[in-house]
Each structure stands twice: as C-alpha cells, then as structure tokens.
Amino acid sequence: MRTHLLRFVFLSFFLPVAALQAQTLHPGADACRHTRLNYFGRLAAHPAARIKYPGDAGIDVTYYKLDLNITYTPNFLRGAVTVGLKSAADNLTRFFLDLSDAMQVDSVLAGGRKLTFSRQPDQLLIETPQPLAKGQGLAVTVYYKGIPGSTGLGSFAFATHGSQNQPVIWSLSEPYGARDWFPCKDSPADKADSSDVWITAPRTFVSVSNGRLERVLDNPDSTTRTYHWRNRYPIANYLISVAMSNYALYEQVYKPAQGDSMPVTHYIYPEALTENVRRTLGQTTNMLTFFSDYFGPYPFLKEKYGHAQFGWGGGMEHQTISSMGGFNTGIIAHELAHQWFGDKITCRTWEHIWLNEGFASYAEALYQEAIGGTPAYRAYMAAEMTDARRAKGSLYVRDLTDVDNIFDSYRTYSKGSVVVHMLRWVVGDQKFREILRTYMASPLAYGTATTEDFAAIASTVYGQSLDYFFKEWIYGENYPTYRATWSSSPAAGSAPYRVQVTISQTTGTANPAFFTMPLPIQVKTDAGDTLLTVFNDRQSQTFELAVKGRPTELVIDPENRILKQVQDVTQVVTGLNDPVAVTALTVTPNPVSDRLTLRIDAAQPFSGRLSLLNPAGQEVASLPEQSFTTGRHTVSWTVGQLAAGRYLVSLSTGDRRLTKAVILTK
Numbered sequence: 001m002r003t004h005l006l007r008f009v010f011l012s013f014f015l016p017v018a019a020l021q022a023q024t025l026h027p028g029a030d031a032c033r034h035t036r037l038n039y040f041g042r043l044a045a046h047p048a049a050r051i052k053y054p055g056d057a058g059i060d061v062t063y064y065k066l067d068l069n070i071t072y073t074p075n076f077l078r079g080a081v082t083v084g085l086k087s088a089a090d091n092l093t094r095f096f097l098d099l100s101d102a103m104q105v106d107s108v109l110a111g112g113r114k115l116t117f118s119r120q121p122d123q124l125l126i127e128t129p130q131p132l133a134k135g136q137g138l139a140v141t142v143y144y145k146g147i148p149g150s151t152g153l154g155s156f157a158f159a160t161h162g163s164q165n166q167p168v169i170w171s172l173s174e175p176y177g178a179r180d181w182f183p184c185k186d187s188p189a190d191k192a193d194s195s196d197v198w199i200t201a202p203r204t205f206v207s208v209s210n211g212r213l214e215r216v217l218d219n220p221d222s223t224t225r226t227y228h229w230r231n232r233y234p235i236a237n238y239l240i241s242v243a244m245s246n247y248a249l250y251e252q253v254y255k256p257a258q259g260d261s262m263p264v265t266h267y268i269y270p271e272a273l274t275e276n277v278r279r280t281l282g283q284t285t286n287m288l289t290f291f292s293d294y295f296g297p298y299p300f301l302k303e304k305y306g307h308a309q310f311g312w313g314g315g316m317e318h319q320t321i322s323s324m325g326g327f328n329t330g331i332i333a334h335e336l337a338h339q340w341f342g343d344k345i346t347c348r349t350w351e352h353i354w355l356n357e358g359f360a361s362y363a364e365a366l367y368q369e370a371i372g373g374t375p376a377y378r379a380y381m382a383a384e385m386t387d388a389r390r391a392k393g394s395l396y397v398r399d400l401t402d403v404d405n406i407f408d409s410y411r412t413y414s415k416g417s418v419v420v421h422m423l424r425w426v427v428g429d430q431k432f433r434e435i436l437r438t439y440m441a442s443p444l445a446y447g448t449a450t451t452e453d454f455a456a457i458a459s460t461v462y463g464q465s466l467d468y469f470f471k472e473w474i475y476g477e478n479y480p481t482y483r484a485t486w487s488s489s490p491a492a493g494s495a496p497y498r499v500q501v502t503i504s505q506t507t508g509t510a511n512p513a514f515f516t517m518p519l520p521i522q523v524k525t526d527a528g529d530t531l532l533t534v535f536n537d538r539q540s541q542t543f544e545l546a547v548k549g550r551p552t553e554l555v556i557d558p559e560n561r562i563l564k565q566v567q568d569v570t571q572v573v574t575g576l577n578d579p580v581a582v583t584a585l586t587v588t589p590n591p592v593s594d595r596l597t598l599r600i601d602a603a604q605p606f607s608g609r610l611s612l613l614n615p616a617g618q619e620v621a622s623l624p625e626q627s628f629t630t631g632r633h634t635v636s637w638t639v640g641q642l643a644a645g646r647y648l649v650s651l652s653t654g655d656r657r658l659t660k661a662v663i664l665t666k
C-alpha cells in the first residue's frame with residue numbers, strides 16, 4: 001500500500017536533481033498524510049472491532065468463494081460466502097468468523113444443512129454439524145446482506161468519478177477491513193490455498209477481482225452481469241478485492257524470459273485513460289521484466305497482473321490486481337513489487353509490516369536506479385532518509401490497535417526502505433540479490449514470514465550472522481549521530497600518511513546505545529581521495545588508516561550508506577611538546593552565508609590565531625592572534641565577502657592546530 005501519491009508525482013519531475021530537492025517534496029507528502037488521517041478519524045468510531053485479531057486459532061482456512069450481488073442504487077451488498085476450513089483443534093464444536101455487525105446473517109449452511117449460529121461483536125459464531133477432529137475439513141456457506149461499513153483506510157466504498165458522476169465501488173481491506181464486507185478469518189497468518197470471486201451487478205459495471213477472468217455471464221434478468229474471477233494461488237484474506245466501475249480496458253502482454261506470456265490488464269476510468277496515462281501504465285511490463293530478474297519470476301504468472309482504478313489517494317497491492325488512485329512510476333513500481341513482498345510472501349503479523357512496505361518502497365529506488373542510474377537512486381534514498389530520521393519507535397510495530405501507527409509513513413515506509421538500503425550496503429550488491437532471490441524461492445514462498453525468517457535466510461546466504469543488524473535496526477530505535485576527531489602523521493613505507501580517527505556515537509536511546517555498522521570514511525588528501533570502511537562496533541573507537549597523501553579533510557559516509565547524522569568532524573594537528581589548551585571548537589551555523597560564530601573552550605590560558613583555509617590548505621582570511629583565558633569564548637567572524645565553497649576554520653596555537661570544515665553558501 002502507498003499513500004504518498006503526491007510525493008511520487010513530484011519525484012518523477014525532480015529525480016535528476018540532488019538531495020536538496022527533498023525538502024520541496026515534503027509539503028505534498030504532508031498533505032497526503034492529512035488526507036490519510038481523515039480516514040483514520042473514522043476508525044475512532046469503531047474502536048472495539050479493530051483490535052480483535054488475529055481470528056479464530058481453532059480453524060485453518062483453505063478456501064474462500066465470494067458470491068456477491070452488489071448494487072449502487074441503493075448501496076447494498078448481498079453475499080453467499082463459502083469458507084473452506086480445516087479444524088486446527090481436536091473435537092472442534094464451534095468456531096467464529098470475523099464479520100462486521102453491520103452485516104446481517106440470514107443463514108449458515110454446510111452440505112445442505114442449516115447450522116446454528118449466533119453473533120458476538122464483529123464475529124459470527126458457528127456450531128459445527130458434528131465435532132471435528134484435528135485436520136478434518138468443513139465448508140460453510142454464509143448468506144448475509146447489508147451496507148458494508150468503511151473502517152480503517154476505507155475498507156469498502158460506494159463513490160463516483162468523472163463529470164458524469166459514474167459509480168465506482170471498491171474494497172481496501174488491509175489491515176482489519178475484510179470483515180466489513182465478507183465473513184473471513186481476519187488474519188494475514190492464515191492464507192487460503194485459493195479463492196473465487198463472483199460478482200453480479202448492473203451491466204454498466206465492469207467487475208474486477210483477483211486471478212483469471214473465467215467467464216462473464218449476461219443474466220436472464222437482462223439487467224445484470226456476473227463476472228467470475230478464479231485464483232489458484234495461496235492468498236491472504238486482506239488481498240481479496242473487488243473494484244467495479246464503467247472501466248475501459250487497456251491491455252498489454254508480458255513475455256517472461258521463460259514460460260508463457262501473461263496478460264497485463266489495466267481497468268481505468270474512461271475519462272482518465274489519456275495518452276499520458278497509457279504511457280505511464282506502459283512501464284508495467286518493463287517493471288515486470290526488471291523485478292522478475294531481480295527477485296525471481298513474477299509470482300502469479302499463470303494468472304495476470306493488472307490495475308483497477310479506485311477513488312482512494314494511493315495504491316493497494318491486491319493480489320494480481322493493484323487498486324490505484326492515480327498513476328506514476330513510483331506507485332506502479334511499489335504496488336507491483338508488493339506482488340513479491342506482501343502477496344507471495346506476506347508478513348505473518350502486522351508487527352512485521354516492514355517486510356511488505358520496506359521492500360516495496362525500496363523497490364521504487366531499485367527501479368529508479370535501473371532507469372536513472374546511481375544519481376537517481378541516491379536522490380531517492382536521500383529523500384527517504386530525511387523522512388526516516390523523523391521515524392519514532394522501532395520498525396517492529398509495537399502497537400497494533402492504531403492503523404495509523406501500523407502504516408506510519410516515516411517509520412514503516414521510509415525507515416523500512418532505508419533499512420533495506422543499508423542491508424545492501426552491509427552484504428554487498430551480489431549477496432543482496434542472492435538474499436532476495438533465496439527468500440522468494442524458499443519454503444516461505446506463497447506463505448508468510450516474520451523478521452526472524454528473513455534474517456535467518458539473509459545470514460545463511462551472507463555466510464555470517466546478521467543478527468546485530470536486525471536487532472538494532474528492526475527492534476531498536478533511532479539512528480547514530482557520529483562525531484569524529486582525527487589527526488595525521490607522516491608514515492614510513494608505501495602509504496606516506498597515517499590517519500588516526502576516533503569515532504564516537506550517540507543514539508538518544510538505550511535501545512541501542514550504539515549501532516554496529518561497517519562505516520565508510522573518506523580521507524581527502526593532496527594526492528587524491530581514499531575511501532575506506534571500518535567496522536564500527538563500539539560506542540567510541542579509534543582506527544588507524546593508511547592514505548596516499550597529506551590529509552586535508554575527513555568525511556564520514558560520503559555516499560549516504562547509513563541512516564545517520566554527522567555532528568562534528570574535528571582535525572587535531574599537534575606538535576610534540578604542546579600542552580592541550582583547547583578542548584572544543586564549534587562552528588555555527590554550518591552552512592553559513594555571512595556571519596560565523598565560533599565557540600572555543602579552553603582548559604588553560606593560551607594565545608591562538610584563527611584563520612580560514614581553502615581546500616588546498618591556503619589561508620584566505622585570518623584574525624589577529626589573540627589571548628584566551630580558561631573557560632568558554634565566543635568569536636564572531638563575518639565571512640560573507642568570500643566566494644561560496646568549502647573552507648576549513650583553523651585555530652592555531654603553538655604548533656597545534658584544530659580545524660573544522662565549513663560550507664559557505666550565497
């Protein structure tokens with residue numbers, strides 16, 4: 001699912017531009033968040049129902065057949081839903097299905113026999129015809145009717161589109177909304193082996209659902225038409241959908257490297273199917289090729305992939321048929337990637353939703369990388385990191401009662417995708433692909449997974465334990481803020497200079513107190529730059545690096561591999577017998593446009609000289625030498641007259657020197 005529609009519209013225009021553009025994207029994203037909050041506002045009206053989760057543990061669902069009769073005038077649904085199940089308990093005499101109180105149940109049948117049933121809040125209790133042994137099967141058909149309510153993200157909607165107010169009807173069940181319109185076991189953990197959806201509606205409707213279209217029947221009443229959609233892949237109940245309107249059909253064919261070709265069907269409002277939208281939708285087959293190559297074959301090759309337009313401001317990855325509020329590259333890639341991450345392998349519980357959303361969001365970056373190269377990928381990830389730094393709490397969702405919390409965009413989406421980006425950095429490109437393909441081909445395929453399932457596969461493929469990574473990034477909170485102090489000295493041998501760097505980090509939390517990560521460090525020297533990686537596994541740690549020239553600057557993680565902040569990088573240039581007088585030099589603001597404020601902490605009196613050096617180490621401005629007493633000093637310095645660029649602020653005392661990098665902007 002994706003709600004950040006506006007953001008991705010902007011991204012498609014701004015993609016080649018650098019990370020600074022990220023800020024301009026936020027107003028759009030925020031507007032969407034507000035829209036979403038309005039949906040959640042409705043949730044408050046139904047507090048009791050939403051936290052009954054995860055369904056009846058006494059049954060294991062094997063099959064759903066939804067036979068639905070739906071009208072727009074009046075808004076109404078009449079259904080006969082058959083649930084195939086096996087008893088998961090010995091001597092099962094009754095069980096419940098989740099079904100909203102708004103739906104009135106007329107009867108429940110099994111093998112032509114009426115069963116006794118009763119209602120509990122948002123549940124339908126059914127007595128079995130005879131006690132069921134563990135593993136024994138039963139198929140019950142529930143006859144019910146009503147006006148489906150709309151909870152969560154808007155689980156069932158009767159709406160209109162276009163200037164003619166054409167009716168459109170759709171479902172969006174994730175996470176707890178399926179019970180609003182059909183009796184089910186409302187849990188992603190229990191997938192049915194297959195499903196059928198029959199939709200009977202007035203002939204103005206094209207009715208769309210999961211799997212292959214088996215048949216379209218014009219009924220003898222001469223006013224209604226029945227669509228039968230057949231799905232023979234395992235499916236989670238929340239991925240079963242209906243979408244109905246006066247759709248126009250735009251068809252493509254996907255030809256996989258091996259196997260038969262597959263239809264790609266776009267059901268679009270007639271007035272929305274412009275040349276531009278056709279072109280945008282046309283990317284779907286390219287994406288199918290790209291993702292199949294990256295993740296393994298498209299999971300539902302024997303059926304289809306497609307889109308059905310709906311009136312919700314985002315997209316939803318219904319199995320083989322994503323529901324879409326609009327069309328742009330990002331959201332098409334996102335929902336398509338969900339067919340692997342979410343539909344083929346489904347998060348077993350909503351606590352592990354990042355296994356769906358983190359990977360689908362990251363897949364957008366992968367596709368950007370495929371079409372726009374590394375700069376497009378980095379721009380995308382820089383924007384995701386800006387959002388991810390606003391994430392609160394752990395990626396593992398600790399409060400499932402609030403839909404807004406499960407689908408928090410900063411955490412579940414942005415931090416989720418950034419964590420996948422960091423995993424790729426930790427294991428390397430080749431192992432990363434291998435991990436994803438192994439996961440998709442594992443026994444988890446067409447089933448469900450937890451973080452631990454994925455972590456076990458990642459560690460096995462990588463060849464060493466990645467437990468530290470998942471522990472800190474999935475179950476931990478926040479991200480590291482790094483500080484570095486460094487000095488250099490000439491060395492003997494092939495590397496002419498030796499750099500000693502002390503990295504320390506704070507996290508603002510005890511969970512974790514520090515992040516263990518391979519940390520890239522770039523050392524700029526007068527003989528070229530060196531990029532090295534240290535394995536940083538302590539809160540404060542000193543590393544020795546060998547570089548090829550006289551070092552001028554040190555940069556932490558220049559390619560943005562890690563979700564982090566870098567607070568301070570200080571160079572200490574020291575002579576042999578010089579006492580340590582200055583304990584801190586801070587420079588604000590940074591970047592600066594006019595006036596710098598320097599703060600100097602002195603452990604003992606000293607006299608020193610402040611100067612500004614260009615990247616070549618040449619002095620371009622200076623202040624007269626001055627005396628400092630013990631304690632804190634503040635020095636103001638107007639530098640706006642200099643050209644924009646990178647500079648080093650230098651404080652020299654005796655033969656000891658401290659420098660701070662500063663960026664001057666205009």
Ligand SMILES: [Zn+2]
Nearest residue numbers: 001002357360
């Ligand atoms: Zn999603």
